[in-house]
Amino acid sequence: MSKNKVEKKLNLVPTSGYLIIEPVVVEEKTAGGIYLPDNASSDKPQQGTVLAVGPDEITDNGVKKSSPAKVGQKVVYKKWGGNEVKIDGKEYLFVKFEDVLAVIAD
Numbered sequence: 001m002s003k004n005k006v007e008k009k010l011n012l013v014p015t016s017g018y019l020i021i022e023p024v025v026v027e028e029k030t031a032g033g034i035y036l037p038d039n040a041s042s043d044k045p046q047q048g049t050v051l052a053v054g055p056d057e058i059t060d061n062g063v064k065k066s067s068p069a070k071v072g073q074k075v076v077y078k079k080w081g082g083n084e085v086k087i088d089g090k091e092y093l094f095v096k097f098e099d100v101l102a103v104i105a106d
Contacts, residue, residue, distance in 0.1 A: 012087075014094060017057030019067060021048035021075065021082065021093045047076050047104070048093065057097060067097055074104040 014020050024047045050069045057065040069075050081099030085092050 012052065014052055014054035016055045017065065017097050018054040019050050019069065019075075019095050019097065019100065020052040021077065021095050022051050023048040023091060023093060046079055047074060049074050051092070065097055068100045069103050074106075075100050076102045076104065 012020060050071050050073050053067045053069070053071055056067070059065060077093075077095050078099045078101060082093035082095035085094060
């Protein structure tokens with residue numbers, strides 16, 4: 001597996017069956033132009049950019065599962081899917097292949 005720029009920067013390679021996703025930053029602004037802080041909304045973003053892809057997963061039945069997305073693609077994932085990790089003040093998600101609902105076409 002070739003390392004991409006982000007993997008070198010983070011020094012992280014996800015394990016089998018996982019993607020590293022950078023969630024989109026949602027800026028919320030009122031009609032009056034006031035920006036709301038991140039914690040003002042209870043909804044988490046469900047979209048992000050794939051930064052790294054782990055190797056194919058081999059299930060208990062011996063079936064090989066490939067990643068639904070490639071590095072650089074934007075995806076929609078389950079609302080409470082993934083495990084949040086903060087590295088150098090920036091938030092990333094480790095998401096299982098099966099938690100990816102769709103790849104956003106450009």
